[in-house]
Amino acid sequence: MADNVVHIPAQRRAKVMVVIGTRAQAIACAPVVHALRESAARFHPIVVGAGLHRDRFVPTLHDLDMECDIDLSLPGDIDEGQFHLLAGNAVLRFGLVVSRLRPDIVLVQGASTTALAVALTAFHNSVPVAHIDTGPHGEQAGTPSPEEGNRRCIAAVASLHFAATEEARKALLHEGVDDARIAVTGATVAESLHRFAETGQAGDTVPEDTGHDAAAISGVHAAHNTERDTERDSEQTADAAAHAPRVPDIRPVSLRRVPKRALDTADIAVPPAPAAPPPAHSRAARPLHRGHSVLVSLHGLHASPQALKDIFAAVRELALTRRDTGFLVPVGSHRPLRDAAIPLLGAVPNVHLMPVPPLPEFVACLRAARLVLTDAAEVLEQAAALGVPVLALRATPHLPDAVRAGRARLVGTDKAAILRETAALLDDDAHHAAMAAACVAPGDDHASRRITLALDRFMTGLAPLLPPHVEFRA
Numbered sequence: 001m002a003d004n005v006v007h008i009p010a011q012r013r014a015k016v017m018v019v020i021g022t023r024a025q026a027i028a029c030a031p032v033v034h035a036l037r038e039s040a041a042r043f044h045p046i047v048v049g050a051g052l053h054r055d056r057f058v059p060t061l062h063d064l065d066m067e068c069d070i071d072l073s074l075p076g077d078i079d080e081g082q083f084h085l086l087a088g089n090a091v092l093r094f095g096l097v098v099s100r101l102r103p104d105i106v107l108v109q110g111a112s113t114t115a116l117a118v119a120l121t122a123f124h125n126s127v128p129v130a131h132i133d134t135g136p137h138g139e140q141a142g143t144p145s146p147e148e149g150n151r152r153c154i155a156a157v158a159s160l161h162f163a164a165t166e167e168a169r170k171a172l173l174h175e176g177v178d179d180a181r182i183a184v185t186g187a188t189v190a191e192s193l194h195r196f197a198e199t200g201q202a203g204d205t206v207p208e209d210t211g212h213d214a215a216a217i218s219g220v221h222a223a224h225n226t227e228r229d230t231e232r233d234s235e236q237t238a239d240a241a242a243h244a245p246r247v248p249d250i251r252p253v254s255l256r257r258v259p260k261r262a263l264d265t266a267d268i269a270v271p272p273a274p275a276a277p278p279p280a281h282s283r284a285a286r287p288l289h290r291g292h293s294v295l296v297s298l299h300g301l302h303a304s305p306q307a308l309k310d311i312f313a314a315v316r317e318l319a320l321t322r323r324d325t326g327f328l329v330p331v332g333s334h335r336p337l338r339d340a341a342i343p344l345l346g347a348v349p350n351v352h353l354m355p356v357p358p359l360p361e362f363v364a365c366l367r368a369a370r371l372v373l374t375d376a377a378e379v380l381e382q383a384a385a386l387g388v389p390v391l392a393l394r395a396t397p398h399l400p401d402a403v404r405a406g407r408a409r410l411v412g413t414d415k416a417a418i419l420r421e422t423a424a425l426l427d428d429d430a431h432h433a434a435m436a437a438a439c440v441a442p443g444d445d446h447a448s449r450r451i452t453l454a455l456d457r458f459m460t461g462l463a464p465l466l467p468p469h470v471e472f473r474a
Contacts, residue, residue, distance in 0.1 A: 013040075013041070013042060013043060013044040014042065014043055014044065014104040014105065014455070014459050015044045015046060015101070015102075015103045015104045015105075016036055016043050016044065016045050016046070016103065016104065016105050016106075016107060016455065017045075017046045017048055017097075017098075017101070017103035017105070017106045017107065018032065018033055018036075018045055018046070018047050018048065018107045019048045019050070019094070019106060019107070019108050019114070019115070019118045020047065020048070020049055020050065020061075020068075020109075021049075021050035021052055021074075021112050021114030021115060021118075022050075022052065022053070022057075022110075022112060022114070022378075023053070023056055023057060023060045023359065024110065024189075024376075024378030024379075024381075024382075025109045025110055025112065025115070026057065026060050026061055026064060026066065027060075027064065027189060027192045027193065027196075027359075027378075027382065028109045028110065028132060028188045028189045028192060028378075029107070029109050029132070029188070030064040030065075030066055030188075030192045031188055031191045031192050031195065031447065031448035032107070032132070032188060032447075032448045032451050032452070033045055033047060033066055034065070034448065035448035035449055035451070035452045036452055039452055039456075042456060043452070043455070043456075046069050046070065046101070046103065047066060047067065047068050047069050047070070048068065048069065048070045048071075048072065048094070048097060049061070049068035049070070049071050049072065050072050050074045050090065050114050051071050051072050051073040051074050052074055052114070053333075056356055056358070059358050059359070060358070060359045063196070063358070063359045063360060064192070064196070064359070070097055072090065072093045072094060072097070073093070074086060074089050074090055074093065074114070075089060083113045083146075086113050086114065086117075087113050087114075087116065087117040088117075090113075090114050090117035090118060090121070091117045091120065091121050094117065094118050094121045094122075095121050095125070098121060098122060098125045098127060099125065102127075103122075103127055104127075104128075104459065105127065105128045105129075105130055105159075105160075105455065105458075105459070106118065106119070106122040106127050106128070106129050106130070107129075107130045107131075107132070108129065108130070108131055108132070108154065109131070109132040109188075110132070110134065110378070111134075111147040111148070111150040111151035111154065111377075112147075112150065113146075113150060115131075115150065115154060116150040116153050116154055119131065119153075119154045119157055119158060120153070120157060123157040128159035128160065128458075129154070129157055129158040129159055129160070130158065130159065130160040130161075130162065130451075130455065130458075131154050131155065131158040131160065131161055131162065132162045132185075132188060132451070133151065133154075133155070133161055133162060133163050133164065133168055133172070134164050134168065134187070134189075134377070134381065135163070135164060135165060135167060135168035135171060135401045136148060136151070136168070136171045136401070145302070146302060147377065152175065155172060155175055155177060156175075158181075159181060159458075160181055160183070160454065160455070160458055160465065161177060161181055161182045161183070162183055162185045162447075162450075162451050162454065163182055163183070163184050163185070164184075164185065164186060164187040164188075164442050164443070164447075164472075165184065165186075165187075165401060165442045165472075165474065166184055166473075166474065167401045167404075168184075168401065169182050169184050180463055180464055180465070181465070182465070183450065183451075183454040183464075183465040183466040183471065184466075184471045184472050184473075185447045185450040185451050185454070185466075185471070185472055186442055186443035186444055186446065186447040186450065186472035187381065187385070187441045187442050187443035187447060188443070188447045188448060188451070189378075189381045189382060189385055189441060189443075190381075190384075190385035190441035190442070190443040190445065190447075191443055191445045191446070191447050191448060193363065193382060193385045193386060194385065194445055195445070196359075196363060197363065197367070197386070292324065292325045292326070292370045292426060293325065293326045293327070293328060293365070293368055293369050293370065294318075294325060294326070294327050294328070294369060294370060294371055294372070294373065294422070294426075295328050295365050295366060295369040295371075295372045295373070295374075295383075295388075296311075296315055296327055296328065296329045296330075296372075296373045296374075297329075297330055297372060297373070297374045297376060297379045298311065298337060298373075298374060298375050298376065298393065299332070299334065299337070299375060299376045300334050300336055300337035300340075300375065301334065302375075302394075303336075303375060303393075303394075303413065305336050305339075305340060307395075307413040308336060308337060308340035308341075308413075309340050309344070310413050310414065310415045310418075311340075311373075311393055311413055311415075311418065312340050312341050312344040312345055313344060313415055314415045314418035314419050314422070315327055315329070315344075315345060315351065315373070315418075316344050316345055316348060316351070317415075317419060318419065318422055318423070319345070319348045319350050319351045320348065322350075322426065323350060325350065325426065326350050326351075326352060327345075327348075327350060327351045327352065328352050328354070328365050328369070329341060329345060329351060329352065329353050329354070330354055330355065330356045330357060330362075331353055331354070331355065331356075332355070332356045341353060363382075363386075366382060366383055366386050366388055367386055367388070369383075369388055370388075370389075370425065370426060370432065371388065371389045371390070371391065371422070371425045371426070371432070372388050372389070372390045372391070373390075373391050373393055373411075373418070373422070374390060374391075374392065374393060375392070375393045375394045380392060380402055380407070380408050381402070381441060383439070384402060384407040384408070384439045384440065384441045385441035385443075386439075387436055387439045387440065388436070388439060389408075389409075389425055389432060389435040389436050389439055390402075390407065390408040390409070390439070391408070391409055391411045391418070391421050391422065391425070392408045392409065392410050392411060393411055393412065393413055393418065394410070394412065394413070395412050395413065405438065405442075406435065406438030406439075407438055407439050407440070407441070409421060409435070442472070442474055443472065444472065446472075447472065450466060450470060450471070450472065453466060453470065454466050
C-alpha cells in the first residue's frame, strides 16, 4: 500500500488531477469534477483526457458539462492483446504532465489499462493516488481477469480508496489495505446518471409530443374493442411510425433489403422504405420497433470469437421468434464483434445494428429497455442505476457484488442459457418486477460530496477520511 501523505494548508487550493480515459469513466467522474468546482476555494480540478475514441469521448464530456484541460492524445487503434502499447504511451505522456504541473493528488476511476498506467506514473512521481473503486471484478481462484488484475495493482499503489459499498471495503481490507485509507462513498455512476436524467437530456431521442409515441417505446398497448377505437389506434400507429426515433443502420448495403427467404422464415414484416433515399453522407436508418426492447451492449474484448457467435446466435433466435420485441445492438470498432454480429443479425428486421450511440441516446435506450444483455461492467452499473435488469454474458462474474445483490444475473455465453433467461424476463412480469426491484445501484446521490470531503480531510491530515455517520450505508 502506498503511504504518500500530503499536508496542504487550508488557505491554499489543492490541485486535483482527474484522469478520464473512457466514456464510462467520464460518467463516473462527472459529479466529482462538478463537486470539486463547487469547492473552488479549496480545490483546483484539472481534467485530463486520454484522447481515446475521440468521436464518442468529446461529445460525452459536452453532454456531462465537462471539458478537458489536458489531452494526452493516446493512440485509439490499439488491437486486442496489445494493451501494453496503450499503457506504455500513457506512462510516457502522463509522466510529462505530472513532471510539469506537479498535482497534489491524482484521481482515477475503475480498472482500465489507462487508469493503471496513470496510477503507476503518479506513484513513481510521489504523487498520492485516489481511486474510485467499484469493487472486485471477479472472485475466481488463480489468474485474475484483466480488469481485476488492473484493480489490484491500482489498489496496491493508491493512497485513498473510495469504495462504493461495504463489500468493496471488505475486499480491500482482505488485500491488506489500511482501513484508515478507505472511505465508503456510494456509487458515483448512479449519481451521475440520475442527474443526467433529471436535466431532461436523456429524453431527447424519445418523442414527447404525443402519448402514443411513448407507448411505442414502452410496449404498453391498450386493447380496443370497438370499431371506433380500432380506427383511432390505426391512426396513432401510423403517426407513431412517422415520428418514431430512428437508429443508424450499419449493415452492409446488400443486407439492408431483407431477402424474401429471410422474411418467410421470420414471418416479420419489413419496415416501409423511406420515400426518399437518405443523403449520401449519412447512414441508412430504421425506426425503432414497437413493443419491448432489449439492449445488447457488448465490448467483446475478452470473449472468444466462438463465444461472440453463440451470443449473437441466441439474439438472432430470440428476434426471429419475437416479432414484437426490438433488439438494439451497438457495434463499435472491435472487429471480432462486428464480424460476429453483422452476418448473424444483419438481415433480421427487428434487430437494429448501430454505431455506439451518443450518451443521451444511449441513456434513452437503457431507460426504454426491458432488459440489458452485456459483458461490460460499466454498462451493468449504468443499467442498475436506472433500474433495468441485466444478464451478464461472461464466463465469470466480473462484478460479483452486483450478482449477489441481484442487480445482475450471471448467464455466461452459453446459447441455451441466454435463451432461457432472456425469455423468462420478457415473458414473466412477476419475475421481471422482482429483478427490477433489486436493480438499485449502491448510492444516495451524495457520493461526490463524500469524495470531496474525504480529499479535504486527507490533505489536511485529518482521520478518518470520513466520520462514521457520514459514510454511505446501504
